[in-house]
Amino acid sequence: MNTFTRTHPAALLIAGLLALAGTGAQANGGTLKIQVNGMVCAFCAQGIEKRLTKMPETGPLYINLAQKVVAVEPKAGRRIDVDKVRAEITDAGYDVVKVETVAQTVAAIRAEMKARK
Amino acid sequence: MNVATEQIRPRRRRAQARLAAALAPVLGLLAILPAAPAWALPMASQGSVMVMAERSADERELAANFALTARDALGAAVGRWREPMGHGAAMREHEREYTALTYTRLVRRWNMPHAQANLWFVGMLGEVRAHALPGARTLWSPALLADYETTRVYFGAGIEPMRARGLRHDSVVARAGFSFYQAEYDEMQPWLIVQAKRTRWGMDAKSELTPLLRVIHRRFFVELGGNDNGAQVNLMLSY
Numbered sequence: 001m002n003t004f005t006r007t008h009p010a011a012l013l014i015a016g017l018l019a020l021a022g023t024g025a026q027a028n029g030g031t032l033k034i035q036v037n038g039m040v041c042a043f044c045a046q047g048i049e050k051r052l053t054k055m056p057e058t059g060p061l062y063i064n065l066a067q068k069v070v071a072v073e074p075k076a077g078r079r080i081d082v083d084k085v086r087a088e089i090t091d092a093g094y095d096v097v098k099v100e101t102v103a104q105t106v107a108a109i110r111a112e113m114k115a116r117k
Numbered sequence: 118m119n120v121a122t123e124q125i126r127p128r129r130r131r132a133q134a135r136l137a138a139a140l141a142p143v144l145g146l147l148a149i150l151p152a153a154p155a156w157a158l159p160m161a162s163q164g165s166v167m168v169m170a171e172r173s174a175d176e177r178e179l180a181a182n183f184a185l186t187a188r189d190a191l192g193a194a195v196g197r198w199r200e201p202m203g204h205g206a207a208m209r210e211h212e213r214e215y216t217a218l219t220y221t222r223l224v225r226r227w228n229m230p231h232a233q234a235n236l237w238f239v240g241m242l243g244e245v246r247a248h249a250l251p252g253a254r255t256l257w258s259p260a261l262l263a264d265y266e267t268t269r270v271y272f273g274a275g276i277e278p279m280r281a282r283g284l285r286h287d288s289v290v291a292r293a294g295f296s297f298y299q300a301e302y303d304e305m306q307p308w309l310i311v312q313a314k315r316t317r318w319g320m321d322a323k324s325e326l327t328p329l330l331r332v333i334h335r336r337f338f339v340e341l342g343g344n345d346n347g348a349q350v351n352l353m354l355s356y
Contacts, residue, residue, distance in 0.1 A: 038233040040268045062302075
């Protein structure tokens with residue numbers, strides 16, 4: 001932190017926002033990357049997709065059965081409520097093990113997981 | 118199996134003709150649709166509709182249910198089964214046709230890191246009509262199903278007794294199979310499933326071993342197979 005940002009909090013705030021601007025999803029509130037137990041079959045897991053895509057704040061969604069991951073990105077300018085997503089997945093009949101907020105977009109997560117195969 | 122023509126009195130023949138005329142549209146639908154047994158996933162997620170159709174040499178069923186909650190679904194089923202009676206030259210095949218309301222309950226689910234197991238109850242209450250038996254009889258069935266699966270392996274088993282006064286149709290089924298490869302969520306995934314089924318009607322019983330090719334793609338689930346008794350097709354669609 002330099003003298004300018006130390007003495008000008010607004011500048012610090014702007015600098016912080018600019019730093020975040022290039023990270024896509026995180027500027028909107030972050031992509032949720034959720035580890036889910038019990039998700040072994042597409043026919044069964046489509047209930048998760050159905051419930052999450054119905055939420056008004058959710059954008060792109062990715063489900064990876066092998067890695068047991070659901071990734072959901074917020075729509076532009078929106079933020080996803082973690083507790084709400086957790087409840088939707090639980091109500092769909094699955095167990096949420098871990099929820100992370102990541103800077104990656106769903107497309108980036110999809111590409112990363114495909115590259116791991 | 119020799120099938121002999123049954124001696125039916127004229128009054129019953131007319132009643133059966135009226136029944137056949139009333140059921141013709143439904144039976145026509147059953148004739149072209151494959152049937153889905155309750156042995157596969159018997160209900161979809163809350164707020165979804167599941168349509169199931171099953172057809173084998175001796176059984177046909179068309180069913181649908183709506184998931185009121187994550188664990189409860191209400192629905193209806195219409196079906197038919199054929200059972201042999203007698204032996205040798207006196208062997209006859211009798212058909213039973215039923216309509217019923219169904220209730221499906223997810224009794225217990227175990228979500229594991231790499232697997233899921235379920236215990237299901239499927240109850241049925243309706244009526245059954247049968248050749249050589251007057252009128253309709255109350256049909257009831259409490260079925261219990263269990264399954265365990267990973268992304269590559271599947272095991273399932275179930276007991277489905279169907280009873281009415283003077284009628285009995287009990288099935289015990291075990292299934293096991295594997296997926297040919299790991300598939301992405303939005304990819305088609307083929308499986309090889311082997312089904313062992315024992316069916317009992319009254320004092321008679323039959324055992325069948327049926328290999329099935331199962332293909333799953335998102336909301337679409339189909340199984341095709343056959344044994345020396347004939348072909349078997351199961352279909353499920355979820356909305």
